[in-house]
Amino acid sequence: MRFGVNYTPTQGWFHHWLDFDLDSVRADLDSLAVLGLDHIRVFPLWPLFQPNRSLIRPRAVEQLVQLVDAAGERGLDVNVDGLQGHLSSFDFLPAWTRTWHRRNLFTDPEVLSGQEEYLRTLAAALADRPHFLGMTLGNEINQFSDRPHPDPDRITDEQAGAWLARMLAACERGAPGRMHLHAAYDAAWYQDGHPFTPAHAARLGAVTAVHSWVFNGTAQRHGPTGTATEQHAAYLLELSKAWATDPHRPVWLQEVGAPDPHIPAAGAARFTGATVTAALDCPDVWGVTWWCSHDVPRSLADFPELEYGLGLLGSDRTLKPAGRALAALIAEQRGRTHRPPVRSTALTVDAGGAEAAPHRSVCAPGGPVFEAWAELTAQGARPALVLSELAADTAHLTSRGITEVCTPEDVGGPRRRSSPAAPHRRSTS
Template sequence: MSSTGVRFGANYTPSQGWFHHWLDFDIDAVRADLDSIAALGLDHVRVFPLWPLFQPNRTLIRPRAVEQLVALADAAAERGLDVNVDGLQGHLSSFDFLPAWTGTWHRRNIFTDPDVVAGQEEYLRTLAAALADRPNFLGMTIGNEINQFSGPPHPDPDRIGPAQAGAWLRRLLAACEEGAPGRLHLHAEYDAAWYQDGHAFTPEHSATIGAVTAVHSWVFNGTAQRHGRTGTATEHHAAYMIELSKAWADDPHRPVWLQEVGAPAPLVPAEHAAAFTEATVANALDCSDVWGVTWWCSHDVSRSLADFPELEYSLGLLTNDRQVKPAGEAIRRIVADRRGRTYAPPVRTTALVVDVPARWDGDAAPGDAPEVADRSTCAPGGAVFEAFARLTADGARPTTVLASRAGDAAHLAARGITEVVRPEEVA
């Protein structure tokens, strides 16, 4: 860990075969990839087993696949890299990876079916236990943005409500803890959890369940389209998500992990990727209690692979043949500049009021949860989102507070908030 306490890493995308590399696992190719990542000065990687390959049958977790994961972690350790493991893949770069025992003739809800959830528990427990004695094992993330399976816009969702989502998260995190006690176990959702009305996974889940809050910042969600590549809202989107998450956190200093952030073309053209990277990271590090920044991703996707959305091919810090790109050079400079320095961002004393429910404890059926409304006020174009951008453009450094806590003197004092502003008051 750097002296600032902030971790810098990359989401590891293998340069050969993308995540299909597990089918033809080549430890020498992995070592070369990890060498190129370590050369950027990074201290950790987030890695992605493919669930159907590791657990092709509900009662078969392939020992050889687990051994390969451990070998990857050991190779990372040799290069000074810590490892976080995402278990349920789940969803990656527009492709879904679900085992055959959850679909078609065996179709079962992956969040609520007792047999499926028990299988998930055993799988996550097994991966965690296999790595529990490795000093460089950070912990498990339940899965990558698996909330996208819970409702629209997924074309074939396994619908659940907020209470069911919360129960599922707690149960699977308990399995991770059983496998590797005391490690950093968490869950990670894409931004529907923060921005989409009616979504089963809620801000409360992200900000209160698990060891840290994870946010995934992608400006192709309407931010860059609305504000442009150099707009305040675009360059501060990651910082906004970090500060937005704090509105729901019970712990005033709960760590927040910027676990995914990238420079998506063409909204961020290749020639501007380095500038976007530098601005995004600098603004994120102007937030308190940031655990780390993990860029998406390490290496480009090979053009030999078909059917990815165009932007997915060019998100790497390094090319497919492991050459450093301008965004990678930017990350290397940032890490080198911060090495040996201590810096604590000033407290953000102005809080923007978020008038969205603090809790979703009801047992409403999927699609019948009126109390889950209003999150769109936090999304691009929403009142909270746009007010935050205007305050930031005017030189303020806002954070957020729930309306239900805006009059709580003890809560405000614990966070250092001295001024509370409603969105409609921001000109």
């Protein structure tokens, strides 16, 4: 079981690439290593690294390598996000994709060739570093493809899938055999018609990444200590497995945080402990990576208020209650094998078809699948989730250890049906 953090530099936030200070980075990493973490996720800013389609700045790539080496010296493995993309409400896109050079990020042939070469270059620069985990294509880059983005680059789900496959292949060419993946915000799971689909998330790349943020209506509906709120990350981990063709595909809780005021600062430690504990009760979890390492300095302007206080540590590197809670959980888990019991009861998900999932909003907060799962969990059950078209597939159910299936309509009533699967248990490590 891996525990890590999304690295937000104390000096200048992600603008630190403009005035890269390796000593400051090392001090940041020192403050993280003592928490017992074993990896970080880092974010080059795409416009600074590739300001022109044919220019990938060697000095910027060298600084990224220096950061990865510094992390490795402290026992921290590193995942690198490539196409930044979007971070904490700000978009960072190179000028050769916007305004006078406006071209679709996902379909324009010249943009695609530039993206490919950029991702390949970063991966190749790190391919021989033992502490390099692999590439994530970009941070929630799916938000550029659909509403509510104010200027989306519209594409179909087929085009989204083709883009993902092409960019993942570029990463593989640069660093063969590493853990290359993509990451989407929860529109992929919850928003009808969104071109990035649950099938893309759960089937493309080395692992499935989920990003859990309870300001999406969960905390507003269920409160900061509600079961659905404290179990939201676990729900997404289980939801991803409904779409996975490999029944034991690894899932990475790549982002999760305690956003104030949805999670009041006084309750951040409780939420951290409850969220991570719930995630640990899910099978096939690769790791948990908290958002984020350090608070955004108040000297920086125009962030949404909740973005300033998400760190495990303050911008002065002092440890906060959420950081203490996570460090305590890591210490408890050290040396243990991740082996949660099988989730033998499954709730069906009818999203209108596995590929496009045109009715996936049934899985969103307030939707029948989400609310039924939360209700079962509050009753003490540990439900898995299974696509309705697989609910009678004996081989699929058996491979996941599912022995009982119910529908959202069944929850709270006497009617349930047993599946044809035989009892089956599998441990993970």
